[in-house]
Amino acid sequence: MQYDAYWSRAAHAMAGSAIRKMGTVSVRVPGLISFAPGYPSPDSFPWDECRAITGDLLAERRTSALQYGPTRGFAPLVDAIVEVLGTRRIASRPDQVLITTGSQQGLDLVARVLLDPGDVALVELPTYTGAITAFRDVQAQLVGVRQDADGIDLDHLDRTVAHLRAEGRRVRLLYLVPNFQNPTGLLMSRARRLEVLEAAARHDLLLVEDDPYGDLYFDEGTGPDDTRPIKADDTDGRVIYLSSFSKTLAPGFRVAWLVAGEALAAKLEVAKQAADICTGALDQHIVWQAIVRGVLGAQGPRLRALYRERRDVMERALRTQLGDVLRWREPAGGFFLWAALPDAVDAEAMLERATTAHRVIYVVGNAFFVDGGGRNLVRLSFSQPSPREIEEGVSRLAAAVHEELGAGARAGATGTGGASRGTSTPRG
Amino acid sequence: MQYDAYWSRAAHAMAGSAIRKMGTVSVRVPGLISFAPGYPSPDSFPWDECRAITGDLLAERRTSALQYGPTRGFAPLVDAIVEVLGTRRIASRPDQVLITTGSQQGLDLVARVLLDPGDVALVELPTYTGAITAFRDVQAQLVGVRQDADGIDLDHLDRTVAHLRAEGRRVRLLYLVPNFQNPTGLLMSRARRLEVLEAAARHDLLLVEDDPYGDLYFDEGTGPDDTRPIKADDTDGRVIYLSSFSKTLAPGFRVAWLVAGEALAAKLEVAKQAADICTGALDQHIVWQAIVRGVLGAQGPRLRALYRERRDVMERALRTQLGDVLRWREPAGGFFLWAALPDAVDAEAMLERATTAHRVIYVVGNAFFVDGGGRNLVRLSFSQPSPREIEEGVSRLAAAVHEELGAGARAGATGTGGASRGTSTPRG
Numbered sequence: 072m073q074y075d076a077y078w079s080r081a082a083h084a085m086a087g088s089a090i091r092k093m094g095t096v097s098v099r100v101p102g103l104i105s106f107a108p109g110y111p112s113p114d115s116f117p118w119d120e121c122r123a124i125t126g127d128l129l130a131e132r133r134t135s136a137l138q139y140g141p142t143r144g145f146a147p148l149v150d151a152i153v154e155v156l157g158t159r160r161i162a163s164r165p166d167q168v169l170i171t172t173g174s175q176q177g178l179d180l181v182a183r184v185l186l187d188p189g190d191v192a193l194v195e196l197p198t199y200t201g202a203i204t205a206f207r208d209v210q211a212q213l214v215g216v217r218q219d220a221d222g223i224d225l226d227h228l229d230r231t232v233a234h235l236r237a238e239g240r241r242v243r244l245l246y247l248v249p250n251f252q253n254p255t256g257l258l259m260s261r262a263r264r265l266e267v268l269e270a271a272a273r274h275d276l277l278l279v280e281d282d283p284y285g286d287l288y289f290d291e292g293t294g295p296d297d298t299r300p301i302k303a304d305d306t307d308g309r310v311i312y313l314s315s316f317s318k319t320l321a322p323g324f325r326v327a328w329l330v331a332g333e334a335l336a337a338k339l340e341v342a343k344q345a346a347d348i349c350t351g352a353l354d355q356h357i358v359w360q361a362i363v364r365g366v367l368g369a370q371g372p373r374l375r376a377l378y379r380e381r382r383d384v385m386e387r388a389l390r391t392q393l394g395d396v397l398r399w400r401e402p403a404g405g406f407f408l409w410a411a412l413p414d415a416v417d418a419e420a421m422l423e424r425a426t427t428a429h430r431v432i433y434v435v436g437n438a439f440f441v442d443g444g445g446r447n448l449v450r451l452s453f454s455q456p457s458p459r460e461i462e463e464g465v466s467r468l469a470a471a472v473h474e475e476l477g478a479g480a481r482a483g484a485t486g487t488g489g490a491s492r493g494t495s496t497p498r499g
Numbered sequence: 500m501q502y503d504a505y506w507s508r509a510a511h512a513m514a515g516s517a518i519r520k521m522g523t524v525s526v527r528v529p530g531l532i533s534f535a536p537g538y539p540s541p542d543s544f545p546w547d548e549c550r551a552i553t554g555d556l557l558a559e560r561r562t563s564a565l566q567y568g569p570t571r572g573f574a575p576l577v578d579a580i581v582e583v584l585g586t587r588r589i590a591s592r593p594d595q596v597l598i599t600t601g602s603q604q605g606l607d608l609v610a611r612v613l614l615d616p617g618d619v620a621l622v623e624l625p626t627y628t629g630a631i632t633a634f635r636d637v638q639a640q641l642v643g644v645r646q647d648a649d650g651i652d653l654d655h656l657d658r659t660v661a662h663l664r665a666e667g668r669r670v671r672l673l674y675l676v677p678n679f680q681n682p683t684g685l686l687m688s689r690a691r692r693l694e695v696l697e698a699a700a701r702h703d704l705l706l707v708e709d710d711p712y713g714d715l716y717f718d719e720g721t722g723p724d725d726t727r728p729i730k731a732d733d734t735d736g737r738v739i740y741l742s743s744f745s746k747t748l749a750p751g752f753r754v755a756w757l758v759a760g761e762a763l764a765a766k767l768e769v770a771k772q773a774a775d776i777c778t779g780a781l782d783q784h785i786v787w788q789a790i791v792r793g794v795l796g797a798q799g800p801r802l803r804a805l806y807r808e809r810r811d812v813m814e815r816a817l818r819t820q821l822g823d824v825l826r827w828r829e830p831a832g833g834f835f836l837w838a839a840l841p842d843a844v845d846a847e848a849m850l851e852r853a854t855t856a857h858r859v860i861y862v863v864g865n866a867f868f869v870d871g872g873g874r875n876l877v878r879l880s881f882s883q884p885s886p887r888e889i890e891e892g893v894s895r896l897a898a899a900v901h902e903e904l905g906a907g908a909r910a911g912a913t914g915t916g917g918a919s920r921g922t923s924t925p926r927g
Contacts, residue, residue, distance in 0.1 A: 072736040074763050077671055077705060079637075082612040085769045113562040121565070122557035129550035134541040137549070137751035172600055172753070172775045179774050183636070184510040204773040208611070209507075243505050277505060308500040323565035323780030325600075335502050341513045345632040346607050347600045351779045352751030 080188070081210055088200055100426055104464035106433045106451040109253060109406050112381075113455075115374055116321045117366050124360040128353070136356045140349045142340050144170025144328070148359040152328050155362065159285065159295075160303035161312065163330045169339050172350045174283060174327040177313040178205035178246075180342045181279055181329075185243055186211040191235055193245040195223050197439030197448075199253045199281065202246050213441040216245075220400075222259030223247060225266055232274045244277045250298045251284040251405025254439045254450040258293065258403050264301045271309055278310045283318050284405035286371055289379040293403040308332030316358050318406070319370050324354040378406065381453040381461060388465035396472060406454035409436075412447045415479045416472060419446055424471050431467035508616070509638055516628055528854055532892035534861045534879040537681060537834050540809075541883075543802055544749045545794050552788040556781070564784045568777045570768050572598025572756070576787040580756050583790065587713065587723075588731035589740065591758045597767050600778045602711060602755040605741040606633040606674075608770045609707055609757075613671055614639040619663055621673040623651050625867030625876075627681045627709065630674050641869040644673075648828075650687030651675060653694055660702045672705045678713040678726045679833025682867045682878035686721065686831050692729045699737055706738045711746050712833035714799050717807040721831040736760030744786050746834070747798050752782040806834065809881040809889060816893035824900060834882035837864075840875045843907040844900060847874055852899050859895035 128136045135145065143149065149165045156163045171177040178201060186192060188210035194202060196215035206213055216231055217224040228245070235242050247267065249259035259267075271278045278301060285298040302312035308331070315327035331339065343349075361367050382401075385408055389397055399410040412418055418435040426432050436448025451468075453461055556564045563573065571577065577593045584591045599605040606629060614620060616638035622630060624643035634641055644659055645652040656673070663670050675695065677687035687695075699706045706729060713726040730740035736759070743755035759767065771777075789795050810829075813836055817825055827838040840846055846863040854860050864876025879896075881889055 072760055074736075074760060074766070077613055078766070079611065079613055079615045079618075081615075082766055082770070085612075085766065085773075087769045088772050108567070110567055113560075113566060116560075116565045118557055118560050118565075122554060125553045125557065126550060129546055129553065132541075132544075132546050135751075137544045137546075137749035138541060139536070139538055139745075139750045172779075175773070176775045183507065184513075185505055185507055187507045187509075190507075201773075201776070208770065208773040308502075317567075321565035322567045323563075325775065325777075325779040332500055332502060338502070338506070338510055338513065341515050342510070342636065344516050345513075345603070345629075345636040346774065347604045347753065348629070349753070351600075351753045351782055353782065353785075354779055357781075 081208055084210060085208055088204055100430055103426065103430045103432055104456055104460050104467060106431065106453070106456065106464055106468075108455065109452050110455040111318050111322060111406075112377060115370070115377055117361065117370065120361065120364070120366045121321075121357055124357050124364065124366075125353070128356050128360065133356070136353050138352060140352045140355070142344050142349050144168070144350060145352065145355040145359060148326075148355045148362075151359055151362040155367075156330060160299055161330065164333075166333050167330050167336050169329050169331075169336050169343065170350050170355065171313075171327045171329060171343065172347055173317060173322070173325045174281060174313045174315045175201050175205065176343070176346065177327055177329040178202050178279070178281070179208070180339045180346065181244070181311060182206050182209045182211065184335075184338050184342050185277065187241070189241075191240050191242040193228070193231065193242060193276070194441060195247060195252070196442060197254055197436065197445055198246065198441070199248055200438050202279075202281065203439075203441060206246070215441045218255065218257060222249065222257065222263040223267060225263070225270055228270055229274075232276070242274075242276065244279055245271060246279040246281065247301070248281045249301060250282050251287065251402060251407070253284070253405070254407050254434070254436070255409040256400070256402030256405050256407045258297060261297065261299065264299075265304060268301055268304055268309070272307070276309075278305075280310050280312045282312065282314045285314070286319055287374055287378055287406070288404040289375060289382065291403070298404070302330065308335070311335065316367070319367060319374065320358060320361055324351070324358055326350060326354050326358045378404075378454060381456075381458060382408065384458040384461045385451065385453040385465065388462050392465055392469035393472060396476065406452050408451045408453060410449050410451060412449065412472065413476065414447060416475050417446050418449045421471055421475045424475060425468065428474075429467040429471045431464045431471065433468070509636055512638060513636055516632055528858055531854065531858045531860055532884055532888050532895060534859070534881070534884065534892055534896075536883065537880050538883040539746050539750060539834075540805060542885075543798070543805055545789065545798065548789065548792070548794045549749075549785055552785050552792065552794075553781070556784050556788065561784070564781050566780060568780045568783070570772050570777050572596065572778060573780065573783040573787060576754075576783045576790075579787055579790040583795075584758060588727055589758065592761075594761050595758050595764050597757050597759075597764050597771065598778050598783065599741075599755045599757060599771065600775055601745060601750070601753045602709060602741045602743045603629050603633065604771070604774065605755060605757045606630050606707075606709070607636070608767045608774065609672070609739060610634050610637045610639065612763075612766050612770050613705065615669070617669075619668050619670040621656070621659065621670060621704070622869060623675060623680070624870060625682055625864065625873055626674065626869070627676055628866050630707075630709065631867075631869060634674070643869045646683065646685060650677065650685065650691040651695060653691070653698055656698055657702075660704070670702075670704065672707055673699060674707040674709065675729070676709045677729060678710050679715065679830060679835070681712070681833070682835055682862070682864070683837040684828070684830030684833050684835045686725060689725065689727065692727075693732060696729055696732055696737070700735070704737075706733075708738050708740045710740065710742045713742070714747055715802055715806055715834070716832040717803060717810065719831070726832070730758065736763070739763065744795070747795060747802065748786060748789055752779070752786055754778060754782050754786045806832075806882060809884075809886060810836065812886040812889045813879065813881040813893065816890050820893055820897035821900060824904065834880050836879045836881060838877050838879060840877065840900065841904065842875055844903050845874050846877045849899055849903045852903060853896065856902075857895040857899045859892045859899065861896070
């Protein structure tokens with residue numbers, strides 16, 4: 072049976088995630104080293120603590136742990152999240168919080184409640200693919216705003232909004248990942264955050280602030296003052312703030328949350344009723360107990376040390392093996408290193424060689440650009456592979472890049488300037 | 500801050516679930532006995548087995564149990580579901596199965612992939628509220644088709660489709676709950692199922708067959724032959740079949756699935772990427788082990804006995820206390836008893852008296868009718884309250900109904916014919 076005639080307009084426009092497709096490659100190629108998915112390290116999961124918690128919850132036969140629960144979320148977890156938000160300098164009340172089935176659901180609900188087909192959603196160039204997918208699936212048009220070293224470029228934002236509004240387009244939201252952005256690893260400066268908030272008010276935009284990585288700063292001069300959410304300074308309810316336990320506890324729980332103005336949180340809750348009724352009860356109970364028992368609090372320093380080491384290993388290996396051809400900015404936190412290949416190298420064209428001949432995979436930059444850019448950029452995740460795998464993976468990547476450069480030279484391709492691009496530009 | 504100007508058209512049309520609202524009443528009124536939500540009995544949850552399984556999974560530090568997983572679902576669980584489908588006489592392959600975050604997500608994905616704003620979704624009169632919400636949230640128009648004692652009325656279906664198509668409306672799907680329907684408890688006859696499948700082919704409709712209760716037949720002449728899914732006879736991929744572990748293991752896991760033609764399953768998978776990336780990993784692992792270890796298989800007889808007893812208790816109490824005024828059809832399985840009050844009684848108007856003065860709650864029939872009907876009907880769930888609570892709850896309900904009848908008589912309301920409506924009509 073052919074289903075094409077049955078698809079909705081939204082279904083016609085749906086495209087699978089580039090990163091999810093990488094996952095299928097990983098399964099197909101044995102021994103592949105993957106810098107592709109933004110997965111946390113399983114070494115970071117609090118296995119024993121989760122086992123103790125789950126054993127206790129099920130031994131107590133606490134009905135709420137296995138039953139349907141409120142769409143808003145398990146109330147003690149909502150209360151605990153209000154406390155967590157407090158440590159991030161965000162003042163909130165339980166009726167402003169909605170627990171979501173991963174932050175992806177938060178993005179999806181935001182899209183459905185705020186965007187009509189044809190509306191514009193503003194995103195950074197580049198931006199997180201999950202947001203692209205969520206906004207595209209409601210048939211919004213994504214328009215990109217450039218970044219500089221401090222975050223989103225406000226002049227470009229002003230011009231973009233003015234231009235779109237002059238065309239009569241409806242522009243209601245701007246999506247941002249200020250802390251160790253996916254994919255660039257960029258940390259938006261404090262000054263820029265305040266300017267963005269001011270610009271949002273001026274342009275009457277809602278800000279969607281996605282913060283999965285805020286706790287994963289690598290010290291060395293970068294700390295909680297630098298990751299202070301924009302939401303912490305939002306006095307008029309203009310910011311929808313999303314965060315998650317996927318990176319700090321484990322993604323398998325699918326427990327995340329958002330905080331927004333009361334009426335907005337209530338509308339998003341109604342949208343969630345239709346989406347999945349409620350987030351997993353056992354998962355919410357485990358996360359709640361992980362907060363109450365101090366497991367989450369103990370994760371912070373552990374995770375920061377773990378991921379800092381991996382970043383260091385990756386940077387060292389890149390400097391040694393690709394320092395002459397690759398350019399990147401040192402990430403001060405998070406999971407990602409964002410690197411520019413020489414102009415002669417097309418990261419997408421190189422993917423086949425990298426995966427098949429060298430058994431290493433990355434995400435091509437163009438997955439993150441809504442304007443078609445990024446083909447000589449790669450996102451390298453250092454979060455999941457072990458230090459040893461990172462070293463081996465970078466060796467493989469170097470072999471692929473050097474072969475590609477050689478093939479390009481043989482084919483008389485443009486741009487051999489790669490070797491002159493210089494080495495790592497440590498974050499200043 | 501006022502958000503009304505920011506809402507999408509979908510958000511403007513969203514309305515909270517009537518049944519979810521009942522939940523907030525339950526919290527507010529201490530000692531309330533609730534016949535409202537279709538919650539399984541916590542006595543039915545396999546607590547000890549889940550504890551053993553979870554302990555083992557976390558002790559093994561099996562990465563996939565806490566990590567992100569494939570959008571399609573954890574592969575060993577998908578394989579196990581293919582086996583489960585086989586026991587229901589449905590032949591399937593893994594690439595036709597999609598694991599969803601509860602069946603509500605399945606309905607939501609179906610709605611997004613198949614319905615554009617203004618399209619018609621056909622549903623039974625009455626139908627499950629979760630389907631109403633999912634279809635309404637994509638701005639589809641819901642059109643109802645009447646039921647008779649054997650299921651959906653095919654003459655009315657034919658006339659409805661013809662009428663809508665003559666008006667130029669796009670009609671692509673028909674949603675059905677053939678087994679112990681929510682809310683009526685109705686079991687569609689085998690003959691009617693085959694006729695529906697034939698009618699779907701004739702009208703070029705996709706059938707969305709929702710089957711959460713199929714395993715919960717009460718024997719006594721009703722068994723697996725009677726609950727055989729329509730999907731079991733679908734040779735051309737016209738049926739999207741949804742089922743769940745929420746009623747057979749526990750709803751707190753949010754693990755359900757759908758099976759559909761390969762291309763349809765693939766499109767629904769892409770839609771799920773945007774919705775929540777993947778269903779909870781630990782939950783999927785627990786369910787998988789519950790199948791592999793025979794826990795699910797052992798649940799069947801236990802659940803059938805448990806819910807049959809509760810139905811019996813409710814029917815006995817209703818016959819004793821309200822046999823002169825209430826009319827219902829004995830459900831041969833599932834969670835629900837669907838009862839008609841005398842015409843003089845408006846179930847919605849009685850709700851305040853029932854909850855406040857008598858501390859008993861039910862769902863008013865009109866929540867399930869897309870044509871505004873059902874105000875003198877009530878859905879009484881016998882699944883969650885204990886037998887003792889069922890007896891007490893029916894006493895309270897009887898007091899409320901008799902007061903309402905008295906008040907109606909005093910106010911000179913129409914229709915005192917209630918007393919002549921006769922008693923229970925056992926399912927023939």
